[in-house]
Amino acid sequence: MALEATLRGIRLVGDKTLRIVERVGATAVFLGLTVMHSATSFRRFDLVIREIFYAGVQSLIIILVSGLFVGMVLGLQGHETLQNYGSEQSVGVLVALSLVRELGPVVAALLFASRAGSAITAEIGLMKATEQLSAMEMMAINPIARVVAPRFWGGVISMPLLAMLFSAMGIIGGYLVAVVLIGVDDGAFWSQMQAAVDFRHDIVNGIIKSLVFGIAVCAIATFEGFEAPPTAEGVSGATTRTVVSSSLAILALDLVLTAFMLKGWN
Amino acid sequence: MTNLVEISNLNFGYGSRLVLKGINLTVPKGSLVAIMGLSGCGKTTLLRLIGGQLQARDGSVTVAGHHLNDMNQDELYALRRRLGMLFQFGALFTDLSVYDNVAFQMREHTRLPESVIRDLTLMKLNAVGLRGVQSLMPSEMSGGMARRVALARATALDPELILYDEPFAGLDPISLGVIGQLIRRLNDALGATSVLVTHDVQESLKIVDYVYFVSEGVIVAQGTPDQIRASTLPFVHQFIWGEADGPMPFHYPSRTMSDDLGLKEV
Amino acid sequence: MARSTLNLWVGIFVLLGFFSFLMLGFKVGNLSAGGSSSTYTVIAHFDNIGQLKERAPVRSAGVLVGRVKSVSFDPVHYNAEVQMAIDSKYHFPKDTSASVLTSGILGEQYIGLDAGGDDKMLKDGDEIKLVQGAVVLERLIGQFLFNKAQDGGADKGVQK
Numbered sequence: 001m002a003l004e005a006t007l008r009g010i011r012l013v014g015d016k017t018l019r020i021v022e023r024v025g026a027t028a029v030f031l032g033l034t035v036m037h038s039a040t041s042f043r044r045f046d047l048v049i050r051e052i053f054y055a056g057v058q059s060l061i062i063i064l065v066s067g068l069f070v071g072m073v074l075g076l077q078g079h080e081t082l083q084n085y086g087s088e089q090s091v092g093v094l095v096a097l098s099l100v101r102e103l104g105p106v107v108a109a110l111l112f113a114s115r116a117g118s119a120i121t122a123e124i125g126l127m128k129a130t131e132q133l134s135a136m137e138m139m140a141i142n143p144i145a146r147v148v149a150p151r152f153w154g155g156v157i158s159m160p161l162l163a164m165l166f167s168a169m170g171i172i173g174g175y176l177v178a179v180v181l182i183g184v185d186d187g188a189f190w191s192q193m194q195a196a197v198d199f200r201h202d203i204v205n206g207i208i209k210s211l212v213f214g215i216a217v218c219a220i221a222t223f224e225g226f227e228a229p230p231t232a233e234g235v236s237g238a239t240t241r242t243v244v245s246s247s248l249a250i251l252a253l254d255l256v257l258t259a260f261m262l263k264g265w266n
Numbered sequence: 267m268t269n270l271v272e273i274s275n276l277n278f279g280y281g282s283r284l285v286l287k288g289i290n291l292t293v294p295k296g297s298l299v300a301i302m303g304l305s306g307c308g309k310t311t312l313l314r315l316i317g318g319q320l321q322a323r324d325g326s327v328t329v330a331g332h333h334l335n336d337m338n339q340d341e342l343y344a345l346r347r348r349l350g351m352l353f354q355f356g357a358l359f360t361d362l363s364v365y366d367n368v369a370f371q372m373r374e375h376t377r378l379p380e381s382v383i384r385d386l387t388l389m390k391l392n393a394v395g396l397r398g399v400q401s402l403m404p405s406e407m408s409g410g411m412a413r414r415v416a417l418a419r420a421t422a423l424d425p426e427l428i429l430y431d432e433p434f435a436g437l438d439p440i441s442l443g444v445i446g447q448l449i450r451r452l453n454d455a456l457g458a459t460s461v462l463v464t465h466d467v468q469e470s471l472k473i474v475d476y477v478y479f480v481s482e483g484v485i486v487a488q489g490t491p492d493q494i495r496a497s498t499l500p501f502v503h504q505f506i507w508g509e510a511d512g513p514m515p516f517h518y519p520s521r522t523m524s525d526d527l528g529l530k531e532v
Numbered sequence: 533m534a535r536s537t538l539n540l541w542v543g544i545f546v547l548l549g550f551f552s553f554l555m556l557g558f559k560v561g562n563l564s565a566g567g568s569s570s571t572y573t574v575i576a577h578f579d580n581i582g583q584l585k586e587r588a589p590v591r592s593a594g595v596l597v598g599r600v601k602s603v604s605f606d607p608v609h610y611n612a613e614v615q616m617a618i619d620s621k622y623h624f625p626k627d628t629s630a631s632v633l634t635s636g637i638l639g640e641q642y643i644g645l646d647a648g649g650d651d652k653m654l655k656d657g658d659e660i661k662l663v664q665g666a667v668v669l670e671r672l673i674g675q676f677l678f679n680k681a682q683d684g685g686a687d688k689g690v691q692k
Binding site for chain 2 (some may be wrong): 040094122126127130132134135136138140141142146181
């Protein structure tokens with residue numbers, strides 16, 4: 001009896017694992033299909049510009065405001081801790097490195113997944129549920145080329161821009177708190193930051209991270225929308241899955257990328 | 267008179283369940299043919315087979331002289347440019363205005379200058395009497411108007427074959443009559459051929475040239491509207507006059523009532 | 533939304549992103565200091581490098597002139613091989629000396645270069661021969677005590 005229950009448990013774990021692997025594989029295949037059918041997006045770039053508006057511009061407010069607050073909190077907390085060691089001037093280094101290396105790309109991607117990723121899934125899912133994708137297919141227009149690819153590229157282009165804006169805004173927030181509010185020396189704040197932050201190793205790596213996150217979020221969002229069951233529950237479930245899977249993917253990819261970047265792959 | 271659509275000995279199923287069994291059907295050029303049957307009898311599946319969205323398991327589907335079974339994606343898309351399809355609830359693109367919906371295929375498939383597209387679009391909208399709503403969004407229109415716009419969109423490229431999936435579903439009696447008349451008029455004006463899938467008997471018998479009755483995956487009756495009206499086949503009689511019980515039983519096949527209620531004969 | 537308004541907003545968005553990139557590069561990062569300009573590599577062997585790590589600064593007269601590219605153990609000479617990427621703007625004579633130094637008492641370690649007087653300049657792949665490894669506190673104290681003891685003995689000898 002106990003053996004039976006244990007076996008059932010193990011079987012359940014196996015089943016879940018297989019399903020996750022299957023889903024990841026299917027998303028990757030879909031990503032490949034999207035890239036294959038991207039010619040239209042670049043020939044008619046106004047389609048992508050439209051999606052940059054919906055994914056990027058409309059995420060601007062949440063990204064800028066969150067960036068500012070995160071930077072301010074980092075400034076406060078950093079100053080609090082660093083003054084115990086008499087090195088308040090290093091607060092600029094702390095704020096800048098945390099943002100540029102980690103928080104900028106990761107938090108911006110998490111916000112992007114819940115703001116723009118879910119919207120992409122819901123939109124494509126609803127287009128499928130109302131037969132708009134079928135209609136397009138019957139008009140001899142490939143929905144992956146016409147609907148999915150522009151949204152994918154719009155998101156992929158927006159993501160690094162948003163991450164950089166988040167970091168820049170956060171550093172301004174840190175500056176406001178540390179220099180303007182608390183009175184850390186202005187010159188030391190910037191010069192220490194400049195001495196510690198390396199363009200190639202910190203800033204470019206941060207941008208590479210955000211680009212990878214952008215690809216992951218957009219691939220998941222478009223895939224979930226395209227494969228959503230054509231019902232109300234189907235679309236709402238797909239939207240939730242987009243946010244959950246994207247967030248997990250962002251954090252897992254961040255670990256892998258950080259490990260590679262710290263070890264140095266070049 | 268040649269046949270635009272020919273289906274012979276067609277079998278189709280999802281998984282192990284056969285939905286269509288041994289269908290033989292022809293649609294002569296220039297005619298308006300209706301496929302009637304109960305909800306879920308495989309009518310829509312039949313329409314999707316003609317449109318090439320599904321592949322036949324056995325038998326052949328021939329549209330305009332092309333065997334759909336051995337066509338690749340590109341050839342299928344080339345054939346679909348000569349097809350128009352009206353979906354059950356219109357399937358208008360919700361992110362585009364009425365004007366852009368009708369102009370959609372012209373912009374995607376032709377290199378016509380915008381002024382010509384404008385003239386053609388307004389002509390198509392005029393044909394369905396809706397030139398006045400060109401700037402509205404699909405969400406701002408009633409179901410009947412949306413269906414007429416969808417009709418204008420389906421005929422935008424003057425198709426040779428127009429497929430209608432339940433064009434009368436969910437319409438008030440006046441819109442129903444308007445759509446019925448438009449279907450007939452457009453078919454004759456464009457010199458097109460039309461296949462109509464519907465369960466609305468009275469409206470369709472008024473406009474069509476020939477009727478196929480499908481029940482449980484097989485064609486049970488066929489003929490001109492007059493022959494159908496005069497039919498003595500019990501199923502057709504029940505269907506046309508909307509009787510509750512008949513050869514199509516009121517009860518879904520199940521165990522006997524006494525079994526379900528646990529009444530045992532002692 | 534009208535096409536032109538949409539384009540305007542996307543334009544503003546892209547420009548904002550570009551400006552934040554410039555800010556990150558020049559104001560936050562070291563792009564203004566020529567951080568990504570071309571470099572040449574020189575090698576030095578130290579018997580002890582202390583806590584020196586990759587990407588530690590290489591300074592001459594206190595000015596940043598390059599960064600440590602890699603630190604590895606040389607299995608032939610049993611010492612540490614350090615590769616330094618020096619900014620190609622700066623050239624140093626062949627007899628320049630390199631030493632592992634510490635900024636402040638507990639600060640990070642870096643490599644200090646003291647220029648020599650040779651006419652020939654260091655080229656890519658050259659080795660700096662004059663080196664001074666990291667100072668290890670225990671050895672320093674040991675040496676100090678040893679010297680003191682020797683000096684004491686010598687003084688007594690003279691007095692006798």
